[in-house]
Amino acid sequence: MDVLVTGGAGFIGGHLAERFVRDGHDVVVLDNFDPYYDVRLKEHNVEAGRAAAADGDGSYRLVEGDVRDAELVAELVTSTDVVSHHAAQAGVRADIDPRKYHEVNVDGTLNVLDAARGTDLRRVVLASSSSVYGTAQYLPYDEAHPTKPVSPYGASKLAAERYGMVYADRYNLPIVALRYFTVYGPRMRPGMAISNFVSRCANGEPPEIYGDGSKTRDFTFVEDIVSVNRTLLESDAADGETMNVGSGGTISIEELAETVRDAMAPELDLIYTTGYDIDAEHTHASVEKAGELLGYEPTRTIEEGVAEFVEWYRENQEWYEPLVRGE
Numbered sequence: 001m002d003v004l005v006t007g008g009a010g011f012i013g014g015h016l017a018e019r020f021v022r023d024g025h026d027v028v029v030l031d032n033f034d035p036y037y038d039v040r041l042k043e044h045n046v047e048a049g050r051a052a053a054a055d056g057d058g059s060y061r062l063v064e065g066d067v068r069d070a071e072l073v074a075e076l077v078t079s080t081d082v083v084s085h086h087a088a089q090a091g092v093r094a095d096i097d098p099r100k101y102h103e104v105n106v107d108g109t110l111n112v113l114d115a116a117r118g119t120d121l122r123r124v125v126l127a128s129s130s131s132v133y134g135t136a137q138y139l140p141y142d143e144a145h146p147t148k149p150v151s152p153y154g155a156s157k158l159a160a161e162r163y164g165m166v167y168a169d170r171y172n173l174p175i176v177a178l179r180y181f182t183v184y185g186p187r188m189r190p191g192m193a194i195s196n197f198v199s200r201c202a203n204g205e206p207p208e209i210y211g212d213g214s215k216t217r218d219f220t221f222v223e224d225i226v227s228v229n230r231t232l233l234e235s236d237a238a239d240g241e242t243m244n245v246g247s248g249g250t251i252s253i254e255e256l257a258e259t260v261r262d263a264m265a266p267e268l269d270l271i272y273t274t275g276y277d278i279d280a281e282h283t284h285a286s287v288e289k290a291g292e293l294l295g296y297e298p299t300r301t302i303e304e305g306v307a308e309f310v311e312w313y314r315e316n317q318e319w320y321e322p323l324v325r326g327e
């Protein structure tokens, strides 16, 4: 199958592109190598995709370009079977202009959706986010939970996802939106709690917690994200549906720091620092819907996933650590 992975040089898109190639698909990656984190990490992701192509039956082609370029997007979307739309200004950050979130995440998605009209695409997957929920009225979130984002990022992901569902309905397109809950694993983006804690512990530095560590998160191992996306390539279930993809578990940031510390450097204390964070207090996914529609089952507890990431980190410390530590 021909698969277009937008944002395929990024963390999640990189894993998807690599796996799709290993599964024998012909993958085209569209990515603009946005420098909001070290682009050398993205180059490693591309290398992984190319290595998969060198090993197996699938192929890998990189197109350096922008999802805001409607003409380029149309050209790529109309010459593929599946679109896996993962390009985005990701991350809830206060220092990024809301307009950038809007232009990349909303306008970029509209370019994909407009190009999809009138095609016979087999599937369009839109990467959405738990950030669409905002403040929790109850937990775990099911998909019927009210959506009231508390960040421009969350607002942009919600708008993009809603456009997707409108296009699915109006133009009868096979679109699915997946609300990912904080994703982690090998080659993860810098500046996230798990990569920060692991890199500090690896260097004998106490893990540093922003705030009091009482925020709770549902952390999802990247392999589980890959698995649900592979299912969507094979199945035509769930058209026009939006669903959570999380681990179904939850842990406070303080407990997470303890878990990493206990696994890597039990002698270290935790330290607390003031940090500005504009994201939700708590996230926790109900994954029942993805389970019913797609047979989705998370495979790692946070302890198992952290242990796996720590092992990968140690094996890849030489190249990964300077990138994740901004050195």
Ligand SMILES: NC(=O)c1ccc[n+]([C@@H]2O[C@H](COP(=O)([O-])OP(=O)(O)OC[C@H]3O[C@@H](n4cnc5c(N)ncnc54)[C@H](O)[C@@H]3O)[C@@H](O)[C@H]2O)c1
Pocket (backbone or CB within 6 Å): 006, 007, 008, 009, 010, 011, 012, 013, 030, 031, 032, 033, 034, 035, 042, 065, 066, 067, 068, 085, 086, 087, 088, 089, 090, 091, 104, 108, 127, 128, 129, 130, 157, 179, 180, 181, 182, 183, 184, 189
């Ligand atoms: N990582 C998470 O915890 C998480 C959680 C929820 C949702 N998501 C969503 O999953 C998707 C992938 O996230 P990620 O963590 O891999 O982030 P990432 O930043 O590693 O990947 C996004 C990729 O998109 C590319 N990109 C950015 N702007 C672009 C543009 N204008 N044109 C083309 N490419 C562009 C970037 O260069 C990057 O390689 C995003 O849609 C994100 O919103 C991620």
